[in-house]
Amino acid sequence: MKAIARLREHAGRKFWLGGLLLCLLFAAGQVHLDERLLYSLRTALNESSWEHRSLWLPEYRVRIDAQPVATVKDNLSGLTWDERRGHLWAVVNSPSELLAIDREGGFIARYPLQGFEDVEAVTYLGDDLLLVAEERRQALVMMPVPQQAGRLRRADYPSLTLALHADENSGFEGVGYDRAGNRLFVVKEHSPRKLYEIRGLRAALAGDMRLEIIDRQAWIEDKDMASDLASVHFDERTGHLVLLSDEARMLLELDGNGEMVSFRSLWSGFAGLEDSVPQGEGLTLDARGDLYLVSEPNLFYAFERR
DSSP, rough: OOOHHHHHHHHHEEEEEEEEHHHHHHHHOOOHHHHHHHHHHHHHHHHHHHGSSOOGGGGEEEEEEEEEOOOOOOOOOEEEEEETTTEEEEEEEETTEEEEOOOTEEEEEEEEETOOEEEEEEEEEEEEEEEEEEETTEEEEEEOOOSSSEEEEGGOOOEOOOOOSSSSGGGGEEEEEETTTTTEEEEEEEEEEEEEEEEEESHHTTTOOOOEEEEOOHHTTTOOOOOOOOEEEEEEEEEEEEETTTTEEEEEEETTTTTEEEEEETTTTSSSSSSOSSSSEEEEEEEOEEEEETTTTTEEEEEEOO
């Protein structure tokens, strides 16, 4: 009889816990704060299947926390990794500048961008080529990596204006490039937030206008917790995308079908951060899988997987 009573008690506890879980899952659909709980539960359930074949953002911890970039006062924006030179490229949107910085966030060089307007993003295309995005013009400009100090004139480089939305103040906010697949991923921050995949970009900039633009809205429409999109990176090792949401202070990892694999909060106390990332603007990863992030006004972060 005692054994039967213990079984009933155990079953009752399981029923109570199950009911609590259902309540929490219901709450997850009501407010964005509780969506983090839902994503946490989903991430935990998928850990064994994804941990060794993904970036697995929950294991990333901050190594360099909110270090100001020397010589930059404000408006630090996009970021990309250049494996040939072993350093990072960043952009400042006002005044428009291209910066070279090292893995530790140290300043290397500055290149004023003459004729550019509201530069928000940069990505390394390989073959000594950089692509920068102008938000207001909704334009993409391809330029060779600078070999010497001096101004870089927009009129010297091919550009492509897409103008996918009428509101010029919420245009292209981030770009990431898949070199093997020759695909450019572009995010629009808000009003509405968008994710595009662009194929044939390099050929189009060379004069062959067979450009294909794919709206990947289906990949983000159920990610309501990320209320805006500030940056995007394509990881060549996994084939996954990493999205940065400034408002949600969050990184999200999506697989090749747009399904969420993992996420990392950028709030105070998470990932070892002393304070929340104030205004995340750009992210990139290097060949080792280390993750770098910049935030306005002039802050640099480095994360590594532990």
